[in-house]
Amino acid sequence: MSEKQPDLQGDIPENGKKTWLEQIGLSAKTPIGLFGIGFTTVCFTLTVLGLLGHITGLIENPYAAIVTFVVFPAGAILGLLFIPASIYFRRKKWFRENINKGNILIDFGKKTHRKAVVLFLVLSVVNIAVFSLVIYEAYHFTESDFFCGAICHTVMDPEYTAYQRSPHAKVGCVSCHIGSGAEWYVKAKLSGLRQVKAVIDGSYSTPIPAPVEHLRPAQDTCEECHWPEKFHGKKIKQFVRYSNDDQLNPEIQDISLHIGGRNPLTDSFEGIHWHVSNNVKVEYESLDEKRTSIGRIKVTKPSGVTEEYSLDGATGEGAGGKWRTMDCIDCHNRPTHVYDELEERVDFGLQSKKLNPEIEGIREDSFKVLQKEYASREEAKEQIVATLLALQAERHGADFVAKNEQTLISSGAYLLDTYMDNVWPVMKVTWGTYKGHNGHQYESEGYGCFRCHDDEHQTAFGKTISQSCDLCHDEP
Numbered sequence: 001m002s003e004k005q006p007d008l009q010g011d012i013p014e015n016g017k018k019t020w021l022e023q024i025g026l027s028a029k030t031p032i033g034l035f036g037i038g039f040t041t042v043c044f045t046l047t048v049l050g051l052l053g054h055i056t057g058l059i060e061n062p063y064a065a066i067v068t069f070v071v072f073p074a075g076a077i078l079g080l081l082f083i084p085a086s087i088y089f090r091r092k093k094w095f096r097e098n099i100n101k102g103n104i105l106i107d108f109g110k111k112t113h114r115k116a117v118v119l120f121l122v123l124s125v126v127n128i129a130v131f132s133l134v135i136y137e138a139y140h141f142t143e144s145d146f147f148c149g150a151i152c153h154t155v156m157d158p159e160y161t162a163y164q165r166s167p168h169a170k171v172g173c174v175s176c177h178i179g180s181g182a183e184w185y186v187k188a189k190l191s192g193l194r195q196v197k198a199v200i201d202g203s204y205s206t207p208i209p210a211p212v213e214h215l216r217p218a219q220d221t222c223e224e225c226h227w228p229e230k231f232h233g234k235k236i237k238q239f240v241r242y243s244n245d246d247q248l249n250p251e252i253q254d255i256s257l258h259i260g261g262r263n264p265l266t267d268s269f270e271g272i273h274w275h276v277s278n279n280v281k282v283e284y285e286s287l288d289e290k291r292t293s294i295g296r297i298k299v300t301k302p303s304g305v306t307e308e309y310s311l312d313g314a315t316g317e318g319a320g321g322k323w324r325t326m327d328c329i330d331c332h333n334r335p336t337h338v339y340d341e342l343e344e345r346v347d348f349g350l351q352s353k354k355l356n357p358e359i360e361g362i363r364e365d366s367f368k369v370l371q372k373e374y375a376s377r378e379e380a381k382e383q384i385v386a387t388l389l390a391l392q393a394e395r396h397g398a399d400f401v402a403k404n405e406q407t408l409i410s411s412g413a414y415l416l417d418t419y420m421d422n423v424w425p426v427m428k429v430t431w432g433t434y435k436g437h438n439g440h441q442y443e444s445e446g447y448g449c450f451r452c453h454d455d456e457h458q459t460a461f462g463k464t465i466s467q468s469c470d471l472c473h474d475e476p
């Protein structure tokens with residue numbers, strides 16, 4: 001702790017005798033000691049200035065934050081370490097030269113010594129205060145969405161972009177990916193370090209795999225803000241679909257989803273959120289990494305009664321798959337990184353007239369434009385509008401395109417926006433890379449409710465998990 005002492009040098013009058021303080025001070029006059037003091041002072045000052053900049057909001061650049069919170073403080077600590085090292089070597093030398101030990105003890109009877117000790121304590125308090133502030137600010141910085149989403153820019157760009165236009169755009173990454181508590185914080189930072197390494201040496205997977213294996217149980221994250229007791233009633237959703245043959249008159253499908261909740265008549269939980277309500281526990285055995293193929297399903301009801309479903313109706317340990325307790329993520333796997341369905345976006349374009357539905361063949365051409373492979377997002381920016389014009393020219397001739405240039409260009413601009421929201425060639429993220437489980441639109445690829453609700457998984461008594469349409473929704 002004596003490392004701050006040499007800073008006091010200037011305060012001590014020269015009196016010919018070698019006081020304890022001077023001797024310590026002398027040690028700082030070795031080259032290592034001098035370097036340590038200088039280096040610490042510079043880094044420490046920069047840390048304080050950086051910290052002030054961040055606290056007052058003058059500095060907003062996140063890369064500057066790394067320098068302020070990591071580089072400068074590390075420099076200051078390194079510099080401090082040089083000082084005791086230099087003192088140590090100096091003292092060793094003095095002992096070898098048999099200097100009177102009385103001279104190198106602290107003597108509270110001497111005023112200079114008292115002053116020095118007080119100054120040392122004051123400086124230490126300042127030091128500790130500044131470093132605590134640095135740690136506190138650094139902690140907040142590593143929790144910020146910016147740190148998560150933008151530092152590893154290329155890698156996280158798809159997730160960050162989708163997140164920014166989702167209903168959770170104001171919910172921090174950490175609320176879902178880490179949650180509260182020191183244990184998860186440490187786990188997350190360790191896995192974060194591995195990820196940083198993967199980004200540096202380029203060993204990360206493209207696309208980043210889902211499901212996320214180590215995602216914390218949803219009770220600790222989602223349920224901080226949403227809880228099953230709260231869900232109730234029905235939710236009406238409208239689906240508007242066009243076809244290539246009819247770009248003007250959509251087929252409109254209204255469904256009323258049985259969100260569920262407590263039924264006041266029976267006092268029991270029912271509906272879609274039944275799976276996660278009132279101490280019901282639904283466990284399932286997934287037979288593949290993506291959890292798209294389900295072996296057995298075990299249901300434990302609040303009364304303690306259990307039921308087991310399997311494809312052959314037998315009970316037992318199952319096929320050796322991985323067991324998991326169903327939570328929010330088993331349905332809401334894309335609550336915030338919501339990529340669009342290709343068809344939905346094209347049909348929305350027609351409905352909102354962002355794609356001009358009067359242009360014959362524009363629906364079909366839009367699919368071709370969006371599904372074409374571009375080497376990069378930059379290339380897509382250059383080519384998408386031109387590709388649409390070319391396809392239309394093929395269909396109707398160059399005159400038609402010249403006459404409708406304005407509307408085709410603005411339709412092309414809508415397609416470009418759509419593309420930029422959903423496709424990242426470098427990360428191999430494209431239409432349908434990340435599919436949702438919340439429904440049955442990707443049923444043919446094993447996603448969604450029909451993984452269990454297939455009328456095929458059954459108990460020993462032949463009871464199945466129903467696929468009847470009105471279990472989950474009816475017409476409003």
Ligand code: HEC
Pocket residue numbers: 145148149156159160163168171172173174175176177208209210211212213215329332333334335336337434
């Ligand atoms: C509302 C909760 C929530 C928030 C907020 C959130 N995520 Fe996610 N994230 C998820 C879920 C759920 C998954 C998918 C889990 C699964 O399929 O196992 C996921 C998956 C991911 C993946 C894996 C790849 C993928 O798309 O499946 C990455 C990377 C990721 N999130 C990064 C982020 C970043 C960066 C932020 C902040 C900018 C963030 N997340 C904010 C819930 C969230």
Ligand code: HEC
Pocket residue numbers: 167168171172175176218221222223224225226328329332335
């Ligand atoms: C920090 C609070 C918070 C956390 C944590 C959180 N959410 Fe949300 N969630 C919100 C808010 C706020 C909204 C927007 C409410 C609105 O639009 O009315 C929302 C909306 C939703 C919606 C409705 C989306 C829609 O399209 O209307 C779903 C579904 C949802 N959250 C699921 C989840 C899941 C699953 C998790 C855990 C992975 C989660 N949330 C974690 C705050 C949170």
Ligand code: HEC
Pocket residue numbers: 218222223226227228235257259272273275276326327328329330331332438439
């Ligand atoms: C069995 C599948 C399933 C599970 C498990 C599930 N949900 Fe849902 N949830 C749905 C469906 C389906 C909807 C309605 C469709 C939609 O909003 O897109 C929905 C709707 C919601 C909404 C919007 C409600 C509204 O009135 O708009 C929220 C919020 C939500 N869920 C949160 C959660 C949370 C939190 C959990 C975990 C405790 C959870 N869900 C578990 C399937 C599920």
Ligand code: HEC
Pocket residue numbers: 258269270271272274275282283284294297299326330331437438439448449450451452453464465466471472
């Ligand atoms: C892991 C398997 C599994 C998945 C995935 C699953 N369910 Fe279920 N679900 C069950 C089981 C098991 C039951 C209970 C069947 C019974 O007791 O008759 C059930 C029951 C239900 C019920 C009736 C609840 C009641 O008692 O009122 C609804 C509604 C429902 N599920 C909707 C959905 C929806 C919507 C999805 C997809 C978003 C879905 N489920 C996904 C296993 C699953």
Ligand code: HEC
Pocket residue numbers: 237239253255257438439440441449450453466467468469470471472473
């Ligand atoms: C286990 C629950 C469940 C069952 C059983 C079920 N559905 Fe659905 N269905 C859903 C959910 C959840 C959605 C909402 C998907 C979304 O929000 O995107 C949905 C959406 C739909 C849609 C609109 C989606 C679109 O892309 O057009 C149609 C149509 C539909 N269901 C038809 C049916 C029919 C027909 C049956 C009977 C064979 C059926 N569903 C059985 C849960 C179910």
